[in-house]
Amino acid sequence: MSAAKNGVTENDAHERARKLIALAGTEAVSGADDQSSNAWLAEHMSTCASCRAFAENAAETIRGLRAIPIAAERSLVSTTQARVRRRALELQRQRERLWLVSVSCTAVSLIALLSTFALWRGFEWLGARAQLAPLVWQVVFVVFCVTPALVTGVLLLLRGTHLADHSGSYQS
Amino acid sequence: MNATACYFENSMAQESTEIARGLRRRDPDLLDRLIEQYQHRLLRYLMYLTGRRELAEDLFQETWIRVLERGHQFNDKYTFSTWLFAVARNLTIDYMRRKQPASLDGLLNDGEAAFDVPATGQASAFDLSLRREQNEHIAAGMEHLPAEYREALVLRFQEGMSLDEIANVTRVPLGTVKSRIYRGLNELEPWLKGAPL
Numbered sequence: 001m002s003a004a005k006n007g008v009t010e011n012d013a014h015e016r017a018r019k020l021i022a023l024a025g026t027e028a029v030s031g032a033d034d035q036s037s038n039a040w041l042a043e044h045m046s047t048c049a050s051c052r053a054f055a056e057n058a059a060e061t062i063r064g065l066r067a068i069p070i071a072a073e074r075s076l077v078s079t080t081q082a083r084v085r086r087r088a089l090e091l092q093r094q095r096e097r098l099w100l101v102s103v104s105c106t107a108v109s110l111i112a113l114l115s116t117f118a119l120w121r122g123f124e125w126l127g128a129r130a131q132l133a134p135l136v137w138q139v140v141f142v143v144f145c146v147t148p149a150l151v152t153g154v155l156l157l158l159r160g161t162h163l164a165d166h167s168g169s170y171q172s
Numbered sequence: 173m174n175a176t177a178c179y180f181e182n183s184m185a186q187e188s189t190e191i192a193r194g195l196r197r198r199d200p201d202l203l204d205r206l207i208e209q210y211q212h213r214l215l216r217y218l219m220y221l222t223g224r225r226e227l228a229e230d231l232f233q234e235t236w237i238r239v240l241e242r243g244h245q246f247n248d249k250y251t252f253s254t255w256l257f258a259v260a261r262n263l264t265i266d267y268m269r270r271k272q273p274a275s276l277d278g279l280l281n282d283g284e285a286a287f288d289v290p291a292t293g294q295a296s297a298f299d300l301s302l303r304r305e306q307n308e309h310i311a312a313g314m315e316h317l318p319a320e321y322r323e324a325l326v327l328r329f330q331e332g333m334s335l336d337e338i339a340n341v342t343r344v345p346l347g348t349v350k351s352r353i354y355r356g357l358n359e360l361e362p363w364l365k366g367a368p369l
Binding site: 018022023054057058060061062064066068070071072076077079081083084085087088091092 | 200203232233350354357358361
């Protein structure tokens with residue numbers, strides 16, 4: 001029972017030591033953060049040959065890992081830089097276009113608001129001059145405002161119908 | 173904390189802030205400089221992650237495009253390399269998901285030739301051959317490791333990242349990072365002597 005318990009404890013000690021070695025890397029004992037772990041590891045290593053061998057192998061493996069040379073070729077770097085610059089230019093143009101569209105939308109909305117207000121006052125004045133009932137000049141005002149959009153819509157529909165009639169493949 | 177450590181910490185924080193500012197402006201000169209600076213590290217990470225040079229090179233370019241587009245998301249509380257590797261990692265996972273629904277487990281292990289290890293250094297022919305052989309064994313071992321272990325080993329021992337930084341890049345708890353490094357190193361050990369090659 002006691003022997004089994006001792007075996008488990010010993011295995012735990014090896015496991016702990018190897019974990020500390022692995023995490024510390026090539027710095028091995030001196031790389032461990034915790035001072036007490038450091039001291040414990042040093043003590044364990046002085047008596048445990050298998051953990052010492054593990055530490056040596058780990059250090060060698062890590063050195064080997066660091067020695068594997070993988071380098072980016074010059075052409076890859078220059079191609080990437082060119083691609084990044086091109087994309088940066090595209091993004092800048094996109095941003096400029098977006099800014100232009102936003103400014104245009106704001107200007108159009110502002111002008112529409114002002115002109116609607118001016119037209120409303122104009123129709124009101126005309127209605128008063130012509131002694132029309134308010135409902136009449138208001139209806140005329142609505143028709144006046146809506147007509148351009150209606151005419152454009154009808155024209156577009158007609159154009160679509162025209163294409164459908166003559167090409168025969170409009171739908172496809 | 174001693175003065176040197178404090179100086180380095182401050183200069184790193186300042187560098188991160190400058191990078192963040194430049195990325196928000198999408199400064200092409202800064203990006204050119206960063207590409208030069210991180211070229212080998214990023215490519216090496218991507219090669220270990222994907223196991224294929226062509227794919228790694230494609231993802232290398234995509235990573236920098238993503239850095240340009242999402243540069244405003246970089247938080248200067250972290251180091252730039254941590255963020256860069258996280259971007260590269262996410263792109264790789266996205267690629268793998270598009271290719272086949274899988275996580276990092278799906279990377280490599282698909283029978284394709286992986287790491288090409290060229291000879292380096294000015295050592296003697298014997299040393300060179302020995303070193304090359306050892307590197308080949310380790311590279312071969314890396315190829316056979318699960319992608320998570322491989323990634324943890326690369327970030328820890330090649331990129332020199334702290335355990336916290338690795339946890340940030342891989343988005344796993346610190347304990348998982350530790351066990352991946354330990355297991356990865358354990359599994360790599362037999363390859364050092366070229367056993368299962």
